[in-house]
Amino acid sequence: MKIIPAIDLIDGKCVRLYQGDFNKTEQVANDPIEQLQTFIADGAEMVHIVDLDGAREGEQKRQYKLIEKLCNIATVPVQVGGGIRSVETIEKLIEAGADRLVLGTAAIENPTFLKEALAKYSSQIVIGIDAKDGKVATHGWETVSEIDAIRFAKEMEQLGVQTIVYTDISKDGTMSGPNVEGLKEMHEAVTCTIVASGGIKDNSDIDTLEKIGITEAIVGKAIYQGKVTLKGASL
Template sequence: MLLIPAIDLLGGKVVRLEKGDMDKFKVYSENPLDVAKQFEDMGIKRVHIVDLDGAKKGEAVNYTIIENIVRHTSLSVDVGGGIRNMKRCEDYFNLGVDYIVLGTAVVKDVDFTKEALQKYPERVILGLDARDGYIATDGWYEKSSLTAIDVIDSYQTYGVAAIIYTDISRDGMLAGINVKATVDLANRSPFPVIASGGLKGEEDIWELKRYNIFGCIIGKAFYEGKIDLKTILRKI
């Protein structure tokens, strides 16, 4: 299973939110590049970068920071947050980003999402963030009437690289991954599923691995010292 640490950017700093609330955050580092290099030194191969400012504003805000991480580490990088047009997709791919994550656009701009999937097959990840079972958009401020399966069904014939499924109610709370919802989704999805939201410790990782989940986003559990990534990487 792929372990993917998250680097969430807000105001140029590495933070973690509580339940997706941008007014409730904790700063873990003033230097995102240092954090990325720390992951690289541990043996991590891929990081998940979220431009939280971009997600709220609908544009790239922390682009220069992401550029520094791409250029000064060997990490594979996926980026989400504020990607709402083809120009931004092209900018990120030209920069050297390996995958882009589309969230709000997946629900609100289906034509753009399908255009990106057609132009960049197997390089676009659908970020499905659920609150009470329904997909939330615009930096998690708005809740739609669609479930994750509803969204996946509309993209079945496209070359989606993966699905990142986040249970917002658990995100940043160390409450444990919603394994049941993640596994249920993976059993119905034609695309690989990456679990996200609330990982509390090593036990969550082994539970997801038992069900052959493709990957897991690791956030607050690492930053709060709840897991030892080096040890887990040796075991997995």
């Protein structure tokens, strides 16, 4: 199991949201650079960075300089997400050093952009499916659509997507355990690599996910609180 620690950024600070609610933010670390170095020293094989300013407020607020600094320091691959809605943004983030890019809202709302992104950067494009009650959420999780998450995953698979990050918003930041049934259903529905995200509270959750065939998991609050350990989980 590859444990991928998350660094969520608002105004240059490491935060965690509760159930995707921007009004319920909690600062979890003082310095994202120091936090990145700690994660790598602890054995992280990849780090997941989310630009929440970019996700919510668009291109003019994107934290390119900080992301570039983090990518330059990192000695492991960096996955970046948060409001990526144009090929220009993809190119800037790749230039900044990002190895994988998570597309969410734009993958749903702009099929032309998605196809262009996959044509140019297929191996680096990851689709983020953020769901609530099985329906896909968009725009920084603030809008829930009528699109079925499993059906959307199958559509992505047909387009050649190789990796999907599946986040249950109702679980995210709650440390109440992941949506195991939802992840199992998603994993069995497509051949894409499914990356679990949301609600993971301890190493036993990691074991449970591994048993249903999940090979990668993004962990946020539980890592900051020491409930999931990169070294312990990988033993």
